[in-house]
Amino acid sequence: MNYTEEDLIMLSALQHYAFCERQCALIHIEQAWNENLFTAEGRIMHEKVHEQDRESRGSVRIEYGLPLRSLRLGLVGKADVVEFHRLDKDTWQPFPVEYKRGKPKHDHCDLIQLCAQAICLEEMLSVSIPSGAIFYGRTRRRLDVSFDETLRRETEDAAKKAHELITSGKTPLPVYEKRCESCSLMAECLPKTIQKRRSVKTYLTRILGEP
Numbered sequence: 001m002n003y004t005e006e007d008l009i010m011l012s013a014l015q016h017y018a019f020c021e022r023q024c025a026l027i028h029i030e031q032a033w034n035e036n037l038f039t040a041e042g043r044i045m046h047e048k049v050h051e052q053d054r055e056s057r058g059s060v061r062i063e064y065g066l067p068l069r070s071l072r073l074g075l076v077g078k079a080d081v082v083e084f085h086r087l088d089k090d091t092w093q094p095f096p097v098e099y100k101r102g103k104p105k106h107d108h109c110d111l112i113q114l115c116a117q118a119i120c121l122e123e124m125l126s127v128s129i130p131s132g133a134i135f136y137g138r139t140r141r142r143l144d145v146s147f148d149e150t151l152r153r154e155t156e157d158a159a160k161k162a163h164e165l166i167t168s169g170k171t172p173l174p175v176y177e178k179r180c181e182s183c184s185l186m187a188e189c190l191p192k193t194i195q196k197r198r199s200v201k202t203y204l205t206r207i208l209g210e211p
């Protein structure tokens, strides 16, 4: 079953969800946003990418800031860069490229975001897109990404769960982990403080037998 236009959520919600459910809820339910050094660098990099609309380089046409939508996954957003590689006179193969400020991560957040872009393009252009790439600012390298069945399932699952979370309107409690140190919402989220408060409450409940 497809989503309607009114149900669409931001494509970036998938990446936030894959990073941390609470971060996704804080941004997409509570509209919290706090720029830190990491997000500022990322924003400047994206703005630079989006400065131009399109260009041609030999047999490659490049579109910047292309609007994206998928009713199947219920997503709307923008692609940093979509390269169209000429296969023959009338056939162009889309190849999404996402720009990130850091370096390749251990988790799949960035891969999921890129795969979601590819799924949007497939639905919009009725084509099949087997691969794309992520350009990492710190390493200045392009990481080739294959949109295999596993990554596609992971992306579809993240889209479904991000929809359920945003529709529920409920923000999960924090769990302090290493990822919190690079989270732009650390100050709003207060993971250590809230976790400590919960432990004290649990302890009191246990010794005092409070409900």
Ligand code: SF4
Residues within 6 Å of the ligand: 019, 020, 021, 022, 023, 026, 174, 175, 176, 177, 179, 180, 181, 183, 184, 185, 186, 189, 190, 191
């Ligand atoms: S500080 Fe940690 S728990 Fe809170 S939103 Fe960020 S990653 Fe999630």
